[in-house]
Amino acid sequence: MKQILLITDGCSNVGMSPVVAAAHAKSEGISVNVIGVVDQGELGEYGSAEIHEIARAGGGLSRLVQTKELAQTVQMMTRKTVVQTIQIAVQKELQHVLGNHSIEALSPEKRSEVVRVMDELTETSELQVALLIDASASMRPKLASVEEAIYDLMLSLQAREGKSEIAVFHFPGAKHQEDCVNDLNWTTHLKGMQSIFPKLHMSGTTPTGPAIMSVVEFFTKQKAKSAHDLTEMDGIIGDNAI
């Protein structure tokens, strides 16, 4: 299961549309969640509309929060998206077997059994979360909270039974042609880590779309391996759920 979690506080202003980029991610099987950090309501109507649109196109969730709510939101959103992804997979499977049925249409007894299996999958499925952090100048005072949220997310993921990895990116890069920078490669722990963002050069542009595309590319490099994992998960659902 793959997720991108975008944390931003403004509108994209360079390169391809982030909504299109998110739709690309979705078609690669990656959900895109978006958190808008709005402390003084600086995001504006256009910015918040963009945030919700990106998440819709990416099949994920979106929320506008204050900096102090960041850690809890990141943790909850990631969990909710795992549940949702499994739900969609199970729904598909149910439709396949029972025709036009949703989980809600099952009798309480049957639903109870299906949900039990879904909870099990929520806990045991493999998960990769790529955090994509907007590091434009206005985000600078919020980066400490972003780091805290990342540590907190790692703590929650470590409690899962399934293998859980995170990677961290920020955008824009220092050089002009760089859309985003990989700060941290896939990892299952943050032990001994001093700082995720050591020294950032904050520049004025916000190339959200191109940055999302770079992360999608990062994911698809290891596609051969994960394609195998996905068929394995379908198998589990098919055997147990119905």
Place this chain on the structure above:
Amino acid sequence: MTTLSKLPLKKGSVLVGKWKGQQYRIESLLGEGANGKVFLVSKDWNWYALKIGADAIDLQSEINALKALAERNLSQNDNYLKDVDDCIMPDGKEYSFYTMRYVKGQDIPTYLEQNGQEWFPLLALNILRRLGQLHQAGWIFGDLKVENIIIAEYGHVELIDYGGATKIGKSVKQFTEIYDRGYWNSGTRCADSAYDLFSFATLCVQLFAPRKLAQATSDLIPQNRSIEELMSIVKSIPQLAHYEGWLLKAFHGQFRHGEEAAEAWRMLAHRRKAIVKSNKTPRWLKVLITVSLLSLCTVASIALLELGGLLK
């Protein structure tokens, strides 16, 4: 995602189960949890609490936990979970609900306010015993906090909102930051009995020093949140002085399970000095003392007079 904010449920409206056909009359709104709204309802002259969820799957997951606990005979006298069904609203939308035993009670701060702080050790013990039962069945409560505990008459404890209930060994399903040991850099979010006991210890701090606790969460930078900080608040609370050692053990996860923790608490609570002294002597006691002092004086003076008379 569906929302519950515009749910057309007012006092007097009747809710009919889609699968089993049971009818419930809405009396009032009791509260709102993470997964849904809880209403007081009536059916055949009985009261129930009815929880209706925005998300059928979240609610089902909670119901499954309750069922698993019911199978292990954990619901005290009678079953906590009564009925599980769906209902169709006039607007055609479907919602899941379940009904549970309704317990009339108050939250802990209100109960202590009205009945006196000397009840605290017993309430705490009853909460710990309840947690102990869950742990023995292989579950933890997860989201233990003031809002999820109801105190009925004579300190009877009822845990409500099982949305956080998690099987031991899995990741804690739902928690609240200030009660979470991960938030205090003091452990994982894997469900074990020590997780609940940490939350319980924080709950004790929250009861007696809510402002100091809130202050600590806003002042401390994340890396500095620690058991030492929590203990420094504990040390400023006279009502917890007797339980300091116990709380330190709970914060450090040194009890094997809720039952052991409850037993240790009971030992402390039953020692006489454990009884939390209320701040002031009740008025009826003052009146009694005055009356008895006065009568003592009268008796004494009469005796003196008589003595004087005799001596003459």
